[in-house]
Amino acid sequence: MEDILAKALGQDAAQLAATEKRDLLVRLLSRLAHEVRNPLSSLDIHIQLLEEDLEAVVPQGRGQFSSRLEIIHGELHRLESIVERFLRLAGPSALDLEPVAAGKIAAHVCELLQPDASGKSIQIVQTIEADLPTVMADPLRLTQALLNLAINAIQAVQHDGSIEVSVKRSAADGAIVFGVRDSGPGIPADKLTEIFEPYFTTKEEGSGLGLWIAQQIAVAHGGKLTARNAAGGGAIFTLTLPLRGKEKSGG
Ligand SMILES: Nc1ncnc2c1ncn2[C@@H]1O[C@H](COP(=O)(O)OP(=O)(O)OP(=O)(O)O)[C@@H](O)[C@H]1O
Ligand SMILES: [Mg+2]
Structure with a gap:
């Protein structure tokens, strides 16, 4: 955690108190999660389109590529759910009230x-x-x-x-x-x-x-x-x- 913050903030990390560091780390990671989510959903859409294109071009090759495409879909959904879960965790619920x-x-x-x-x-x-x-x-x-x-x-x-x-x-x-x-x-x-x-x-x-x-x-x-x-x-x-x-x- 010290390392990530030091790289993100330069020397400033050393001056921060523990609660500030925790807040910043959560902010950095949720920003990362937000930024990863968009290209993921764009990938998902483009793979669906690619699937349709391939079927139109090589209808007889369907069996060949469909299992690979299924794996790609599955992995993309797995990534999406990891990101979603993380975004929920990183929410402002981390307060000890x-x-x-x-x-x-x-x-x-x-x-x-x-x-x-x-x-x-x-x-x-x-x-x-x-x-x-x-x-x-x-x-x-x-x-x-x-x-x-x-x-x-x-x-x-x-x-x-x-x-x-x-x-x-x-x-x-x-x-x-x-x-x-x-x-x-x-x-x-x-x-x-x-x-x-x-x-x-x-x-x-x-x-x-x-x-x-x-x-x-x-x-x-x-x-x-x-x-x-x-x-x-x-x-x-x-x-x-x-x-x-x-x-x-x-x-
Ligand atoms: N009480 C104040 N009177 C006048 N200006 C203020 C006051 N509090 C904050 N500021 C202005 O707001 C800026 C931002 O304050 P902030 O506390 O976010 O950062 P900082 O004090 O510059 O650095 P640090 O991260 O060490 O707190 C300050 O640099 C200053 O210009
Ligand atoms: Mg200040």
């Missing part, structure tokens, strides 16, 4: 980044709403997504400023809404969509995968990740997770 206390995840992310932030005179402010319900989520992936956002926020501020990590319930539908806001320069208006694309980076040492991975994680949970600029400057990233109707009180 459990009831998660959203506030605890956010607090943990802040705790992890505190030493780095302190060293840069960046204040981390936690705004966690009281009495949040638990949400069905994969805690490792969710932590990874929020870390990616908070690391970006610290990098945007560089030094002397603040980042705010918040968790609240959406007044509209009760979804859990994580926010990561920073006092940095904000995102150029024409880049608000592009920043989510894999490999888009403005950093010398960036892989450009952090936001893309965070978005994949949000979407795999049935949620979403959006970006905007705050009126007073700085960027705000919002990761929304639906409750999926499996909420419990407390946490």
Whole structure:
């Protein structure tokens, strides 16, 4: 797995955490499966056509080639079903869902980044709403997504400023809404969509995968990740997770 990722990503693979590597590998393999599926079905059609052509040209040779064609058909179908099975496996069902206390995840992310932030005179402010319900989520992936956002926020501020990590319930539908806001320069208006694309980076040492991975994680949970600029400057990233109707009180 390390090898495949190293070749696909160059030196970047070494910087990625285990969950990011797993996500990327799944993406690479499902892309491969998608790309193999099309020529396979085209082969299938052309072999059927070839069979018809051969019958028209050499009707007496039918017995000779029909057994070979049968083998080709059989093998093609076998390949197709391998690809189908793989595409089903590689789907977003790979999350390890459990009831998660959203506030605890956010607090943990802040705790992890505190030493780095302190060293840069960046204040981390936690705004966690009281009495949040638990949400069905994969805690490792969710932590990874929020870390990616908070690391970006610290990098945007560089030094002397603040980042705010918040968790609240959406007044509209009760979804859990994580926010990561920073006092940095904000995102150029024409880049608000592009920043989510894999490999888009403005950093010398960036892989450009952090936001893309965070978005994949949000979407795999049935949620979403959006970006905007705050009126007073700085960027705000919002990761929304639906409750999926499996909420419990407390946490
Ligand atoms: N909080 C932010 N403020 C301003 N720009 C941001 C912010 N977060 C992300 N960006 C922009 O989006 C780009 C993509 O971010 P992303 O996290 O995907 O990659 P990266 O941070 O460049 O590299 P890495 O893979 O190490 O995370 C960044 O290079 C930066 O230009
Ligand atoms: Mg990043």
